[in-house]
Amino acid sequence: MSLxxxxxxxxxxxxxxxxxxxxxxxxxxxxxxxxxxxxxxxDAVNPQVIITDINMPRMDGFGFIEAVRAREDYKxxxxxxxxxxxxxxxxxxxxxxxxxGWIVKPFNKEKLISIIHRVAA
Amino acid sequence: MDTMDEIRETFFLECEDLLQDLxxxxxxxxxxxxxxxxxxxxFRAVHSIKGGAGAFALNDLVRFAHKFETTLDEVRAGRLExxxxxxxxxxxxxxxxxxxxxxxxxxxxxxxxxxxxxxxxLESFIDSDNAAPSAENFVFEPIALDFSLDFDAPPPPPAExxxxxxxxxxxxxxxxxxxxxxxxxxxxxxxxxxSVTCDWSDLFFLDHMxxxxxxxxxSLTMPAMVTETAIREVFEFVEDECDLKIExxxxxxxxxPAPVETQTPSKPALAASPQALHEDSDxxxxxxxSADANGKDAGKAPKATxxxxxxxxxxxxxxxxxxxxxxxxxxxxxxxxxxxxxxxLAGGLDEFxxxxxxxxxxxxxxxxxxxxxxxxxxxxxxxxxxxxxxKDVRLVTEGESTEVDKIVIERLSDPLTHMIRNxxxxxxxSREKREAAGKPREGVVRLSxxxxxxxxxxxxxxxxxxxNRPRVRQIAIEKGLISADEQLTDGEIDNLLFxxxxxxxxxxxxxxxxGVGMDVVKKSIQALGGxxxxxxVPGQGSSFIISLPLTLAxxxxxxxxxxxxxxxxxxxxxVETLKPKPEDIHYLSTEGQVVFIRGAFVPLxxxxxxxxxxxxxxxxxxxxxxxxxxxxxxxSALLVDEIFDQRQVVIKGLEENYGSVPGIAAxxxxxxxxxxxxxxxxxxxxxKSMTADLSEAA
Amino acid sequence: MHDKNETxxxxxxxxxxxxxxxxxxxxxxxxxxxxxxxxxxxxxxxSPSYVCGVINLRGTVLPIVDLGARLGMPSxxxxxxxxxxxxxxxxxxIGLVVEAVSDILSLKDSILQPTPEIASETSKAFxxxxxxxxxxxxxxxxxxxxxxxxxxxxxx
Numbered sequence: 001m002s003l004x005x006x007x008x009x010x011x012x013x014x015x016x017x018x019x020x021x022x023x024x025x026x027x028x029x030x031x032x033x034x035x036x037x038x039x040x041x042x043d044a045v046n047p048q049v050i051i052t053d054i055n056m057p058r059m060d061g062f063g064f065i066e067a068v069r070a071r072e073d074y075k076x077x078x079x080x081x082x083x084x085x086x087x088x089x090x091x092x093x094x095x096x097x098x099x100x101g102w103i104v105k106p107f108n109k110e111k112l113i114s115i116i117h118r119v120a121a
Numbered sequence: 122m123d124t125m126d127e128i129r130e131t132f133f134l135e136c137e138d139l140l141q142d143l144x145x146x147x148x149x150x151x152x153x154x155x156x157x158x159x160x161x162x163x164f165r166a167v168h169s170i171k172g173g174a175g176a177f178a179l180n181d182l183v184r185f186a187h188k189f190e191t192t193l194d195e196v197r198a199g200r201l202e203x204x205x206x207x208x209x210x211x212x213x214x215x216x217x218x219x220x221x222x223x224x225x226x227x228x229x230x231x232x233x234x235x236x237x238x239x240x241x242x243l244e245s246f247i248d249s250d251n252a253a254p255s256a257e258n259f260v261f262e263p264i265a266l267d268f269s270l271d272f273d274a275p276p277p278p279p280a281e282x283x284x285x286x287x288x289x290x291x292x293x294x295x296x297x298x299x300x301x302x303x304x305x306x307x308x309x310x311x312x313x314x315x316s317v318t319c320d321w322s323d324l325f326f327l328d329h330m331x332x333x334x335x336x337x338x339x340s341l342t343m344p345a346m347v348t349e350t351a352i353r354e355v356f357e358f359v360e361d362e363c364d365l366k367i368e369x370x371x372x373x374x375x376x377x378p379a380p381v382e383t384q385t386p387s388k389p390a391l392a393a394s395p396q397a398l399h400e401d402s403d404x405x406x407x408x409x410x411s412a413d414a415n416g417k418d419a420g421k422a423p424k425a426t427x428x429x430x431x432x433x434x435x436x437x438x439x440x441x442x443x444x445x446x447x448x449x450x451x452x453x454x455x456x457x458x459x460x461x462x463x464x465x466l467a468g469g470l471d472e473f474x475x476x477x478x479x480x481x482x483x484x485x486x487x488x489x490x491x492x493x494x495x496x497x498x499x500x501x502x503x504x505x506x507x508x509x510x511x512k513d514v515r516l517v518t519e520g521e522s523t524e525v526d527k528i529v530i531e532r533l534s535d536p537l538t539h540m541i542r543n544x545x546x547x548x549x550x551s552r553e554k555r556e557a558a559g560k561p562r563e564g565v566v567r568l569s570x571x572x573x574x575x576x577x578x579x580x581x582x583x584x585x586x587x588x589n590r591p592r593v594r595q596i597a598i599e600k601g602l603i604s605a606d607e608q609l610t611d612g613e614i615d616n617l618l619f620x621x622x623x624x625x626x627x628x629x630x631x632x633x634x635x636g637v638g639m640d641v642v643k644k645s646i647q648a649l650g651g652x653x654x655x656x657x658v659p660g661q662g663s664s665f666i667i668s669l670p671l672t673l674a675x676x677x678x679x680x681x682x683x684x685x686x687x688x689x690x691x692x693x694x695x696v697e698t699l700k701p702k703p704e705d706i707h708y709l710s711t712e713g714q715v716v717f718i719r720g721a722f723v724p725l726x727x728x729x730x731x732x733x734x735x736x737x738x739x740x741x742x743x744x745x746x747x748x749x750x751x752x753x754x755x756x757s758a759l760l761v762d763e764i765f766d767q768r769q770v771v772i773k774g775l776e777e778n779y780g781s782v783p784g785i786a787a788x789x790x791x792x793x794x795x796x797x798x799x800x801x802x803x804x805x806x807x808x809k810s811m812t813a814d815l816s817e818a819a
Numbered sequence: 820m821h822d823k824n825e826t827x828x829x830x831x832x833x834x835x836x837x838x839x840x841x842x843x844x845x846x847x848x849x850x851x852x853x854x855x856x857x858x859x860x861x862x863x864x865x866s867p868s869y870v871c872g873v874i875n876l877r878g879t880v881l882p883i884v885d886l887g888a889r890l891g892m893p894s895x896x897x898x899x900x901x902x903x904x905x906x907x908x909x910x911x912x913i914g915l916v917v918e919a920v921s922d923i924l925s926l927k928d929s930i931l932q933p934t935p936e937i938a939s940e941t942s943k944a945f946x947x948x949x950x951x952x953x954x955x956x957x958x959x960x961x962x963x964x965x966x967x968x969x970x971x972x973x974x975x
Contacts, residue, residue, distance in 0.1 A: 011135060013128060013131050013173035014169070020124055020125075076299055095298060106176040119299065119300065686861065778881060779882040796880060
């Protein structure tokens, strides 16, 4: 059974890229445009891994992660943040919010997949 | 199309939007908007462009976007004030970013010097002492997304190193962020076979166990060939959530510990997983073939918009147009058949009419787009023009949400660009002159859009010196456009600007000399079925007013007969209709007749003669007067033979297959299937422009 | 006009031939969209004399040109017995009023003769080439010379 992944990013390009990479690797991919949309899609698809951008309109990545972690049924779901830099400050804030790990943009497909396998099967 | 090409296309499409957001945000900030979300959205736009550009290894774009973003981040973090000069630099950077995107798309070379120059300008604002640490020591290295690479083969084993011994003691809260030691072990398994022991001594008191906490400790032995980096990478996310020891055992001395106590609760999954993962990577290339099908499924989820070719929308619009005509034919037939208005048939037909109209409006709205992007492009033109002319200019835009047909927006870009440049170059005075005239140094160019009586009005105005009429006149005489003794009204002098070959630029500035005159502007606007007029007040400025039809829209019209021809007069232009008494009609001269209506003399227009349908009437006899007034013209009395009806008609362009016709705005199809022409009242009543158009045509 | 060198890839083309005042003309069949009966056009103000007006062709405003008059022959008032050939010239659709459509011809390139130099300016302007067929001279009309929109409205 393929892993259900929710990817939240306000950039269409990024969403397309994530989708392409993950679908090719056999994952089931669902996409959302920002935190609020992400929460909606999450309820609909019940993802096993969540990937989220940080800087997004309406509800940013931190808010989204906190909202996910606040949900009893999503406490243990791995959440990976997408960051453009290995900025430690951002990573720490994401961790404080409850992120499992991070993916540095731009990513290559293998890296993305191996990181996902590091947090979920 | 190749999938990566598609994403690339998506990227450039997205860039357009992002660049627009960037410009909107920066303009708002320049105008004093201090909402933190504004800075945020600006930052986000640059950030997203950089992110996408990185994936396509558009290195120049990434390099510049990164520096731009870093400086914006300083503002976002409150370490930098968005002062005027900084925001101006941001706006220039935004323009340049747009150039970089454009050249990335076309594959053109970019001016490396300009990048460096702007980057150093941006850097000059970053105080290295205060700058965020991430901005200081960070080098952004784009990694192109490479989908063809196979999984990297493990590097050859380093010589003579011992096996790895790894001990993991997760903290209690390891699970809190979604990490899981089982996953870690599984990821390690990908690096190489290992033996593992589990220490579950902490699980001793099962009744105290909190299943959200981690109690197990692990010891592993990994083959020597695995690199430390690879191992550390696996623990990248849990460094702070477990005690981790990674060390090499002495060369060939360590006896392999027997796998004892590996029977942990999660063991079955553990045993199965490496194999499963191995299969996954084997499937890598073969699943690629089915990626398309999967992609389609996955693509359904996110967005409630569809991209549709314009052609398809147009086909739909044409069909709806047919439907409207068909409906009116049907109505006519029902009416002719003598059904009473309250019959079920007539009632149903009314509903049909309403539905048709609703459909038509919704379909039209698909094509309609706000003028905002067009206006936003103009702010760049203003910036460039103000730099080139060394004038301080502020562009004020109004009515950005006004919706106009997409094609109109596209074709308006060039004329508008030229008019804006003109306003800055010729309209506004130099700083010195403005100050001498007691005006603020900063000139204002105003660009506005609105809907008015079924047309779109776009106005470009400046608060400059107004048209220098004596000079315009002088130039026109010099160029032989008018004779030296010709008497012209102010309005006529202003209109000389639209004459082919006229250019007021006596010195060729950076902006003029582009080979486009106002005559070309006028032509392109006329080609859209529009008109352009000038209002200028000496010392106060000039306005160029473009009036455009909402192409393909429905028009409420009065159906009349003029010299035997069924003709439509737009209802918006009509004030009233009346039948004049013969004694109210006065002959001013051989051609000019006026009709006395409610205490005023209104010029009488013999439309049939103006359109060349017949010779001018020598005597008004039994005709009806349609009193019209438009935004451009005063009250006029149009002579018609008969009034039939008022109804909605679908506007059909004459331009596509024929060309523009003086005095005729467009055509429509009547209930009987025949074509009726729609009058362009402004042109009909302004005899001067009718004659000018005709002589121009000849 | 000047495109005599543009030899089509195929060396045989199909043409529709028709008559005006007893003379035979033809146009490339590829440009012909349809042939229809006469419908009374709505006159267009200030149009050239050879423009009869416009008709409704399934929602499209179709200009109707009296082809005879356009080619410099005496203009006749078209009657219901006339036929309209709807041709596409570039992006434009135009209806050409002719007397009657006579035939579909398959003509080899080799029998198409260039319009002779001695021909009148009108002939050289409008005709691509001439064909002698069964003792008749058929003029091949160069459709591109027939009134693109811009020219038509300003040709008055």
